[in-house]
Amino acid sequence: MDHDELAAAGLPSLKNAQLRHMRQLFLTVVTAGFVVLVPWIVYLALELPDHHPENAWNAAWVGFDSLLLLGLLATCWGAWRRRQYTVIACVFTATLLLCDAWFDISLDWGTPDETASVLSAVFVEIPLAFYLFFAAMRIVRMTVRSALMLAGHPGPVPQFHKLSIGGLNELLKSVDARREQP
Structure with missing residues (x-):
């Protein structure tokens, strides 16, 4: 089927302006998240305290944010390539974002960084996580719809x-x- 036949059958097509816009918004959000996280990881690696009872503070945070970076990279790559595994990457990355928000707030509670952690969680990490969960669900729904219509x-x-x-x-x-x- 060509794009016009798919549209006539009610199947999703990137010729649809709304779908193109939604895809572009998604690509912009996950790509921006990836790009912003790179300097943040460098900052953490340089600025986190070297002293911690376990001597692993730096490794824990830089490692966790590096894993989050890989999740965003996988999400970006899958979305740019229009691959179904984008669903898995979205869920993986969203879960890491929620964990990051939780740990940032819990570990910074009662410290001078508490406000920054809460603001970051409320305005960045949690909304982005829910956006990725919603995107994953929407991709699955569109895939099911396409298969059923075909x-x-x-x-x-x-x-x-x-x-x-x-x-x-x-x-x-x-x-x-x-x-x-x-």
Whole structure:
């Protein structure tokens, strides 16, 4: 099917201005997150205290943020390449962002850095995490919708939270069963 046939069938197409805009916004957000995190990791590596009871403070934070950087890189790469594994990268990165917010706030509570940690969590890490979770869910929903439409499923796409893990297979079997009925 070409792009016009996909659009006529109701399938997602990047010729759709809204989808193009949503994709561009997503690419901008995850790419910016990746770019901003690089100098932050360098800053942490240079400025975190060398003294800690475990002598691992630097390694813990720089290592964690490096892992977050890899998550953002995987998310960026997958989104730019239009790969399905972007869903996994989004969930992975969003989870790390929530963990980062939690640890920043808990470890900075009662210190001069408390306000910066809370503001960072509230205005950057938590919103970006929820945005990535939402993007992952939307990609899965669009994939299911495309598969169902290509298979000839006549009805609406089931709500995401009601679709079982094998739900797509079940729906496709029901489409096949309807086709076989005289």
